[in-house]
Amino acid sequence: MKYIVGLSPTILFIFYLDFLNRALFLLLLYCAFFEKYLLLSVTFYPKMQCEMCGSEKAELYKTKVEGVVLNLCKDCSSFGEVVAPVSKNEAKAKRAEKPAAEELEPEKEVIYLIDSDYASKIRSARERKGLKQEELAKRLALKESLLHSFESGRHEPSISIAKKLESFLGISLVRQEEVEIKQGKKQGQREELTLGDVIKVRKK
Numbered sequence: 531m532k533y534i535v536g537l538s539p540t541i542l543f544i545f546y547l548d549f550l551n552r553a554l555f556l557l558l559l560y561c562a563f564f565e566k567y568l569l570l571s572v573t574f575y576p577k578m579q580c581e582m583c584g585s586e587k588a589e590l591y592k593t594k595v596e597g598v599v600l601n602l603c604k605d606c607s608s609f610g611e612v613v614a615p616v617s618k619n620e621a622k623a624k625r626a627e628k629p630a631a632e633e634l635e636p637e638k639e640v641i642y643l644i645d646s647d648y649a650s651k652i653r654s655a656r657e658r659k660g661l662k663q664e665e666l667a668k669r670l671a672l673k674e675s676l677l678h679s680f681e682s683g684r685h686e687p688s689i690s691i692a693k694k695l696e697s698f699l700g701i702s703l704v705r706q707e708e709v710e711i712k713q714g715k716k717q718g719q720r721e722e723l724t725l726g727d728v729i730k731v732r733k734k
């Protein structure tokens with residue numbers, strides 16, 4: 531004891547760190563081998579979703595509720611009779627099935643298109659109303675030059691402006707079309723749908 535007390539504080543601190551290190555290592559071994567891979571399971575297994583309240587839990591229980599067996603969390607399992615705990619492998623398999631089912635359903639997206647004869651439609655509707663370009667532009671809070679470029683077919687109106695024109699002039703300029711997005715395009719790539727893709731899909 532006297533010998534240890536005689537060591538410098540720095541050396542003692544290093545011993546202390548070494549001891550902590552060993553203790554942590556032993557704790558990890560203990561957890562892994564004697565506590566049913568507790569640490570590993572928390573790290574590597576996905577959490578499962580309770581089929582009643584939707585909360586994500588590490589443990590679920592097969593519970594019989596009014597004749598139907600559901601995978602429920604501990605709280606919700608009190609509504610029925612617990613049959614057995616849900617095995618991790620079962621949960622993993624269920625999770626793996628999910629994306630496959632989603633791929634079978636083709637993704638659809640609604641796109642808005644401006645009629646190709648928008649220019650003549652706008653012009654004739656305006657003339658029917660007996661309005662000059664300047665007057666119509668004022669009524670819709672648009673620049674006259676912009677309206678002029680619509681009517682001459684140089685510039686396609688945006689969807690929001692086209693809708694304004696539709697309701698004011700009583701004409702139809704915008705049509706909706708449902709397009710199928712090619713399979714394999716995932717959520718993140720959705721915004722990258724190019725005009726080329728849309729045309730390909732429509733030609734089918």
Ligand SMILES: [Zn+2]
Nearest residue numbers: 580583603606
């Ligand atoms: Zn629950």
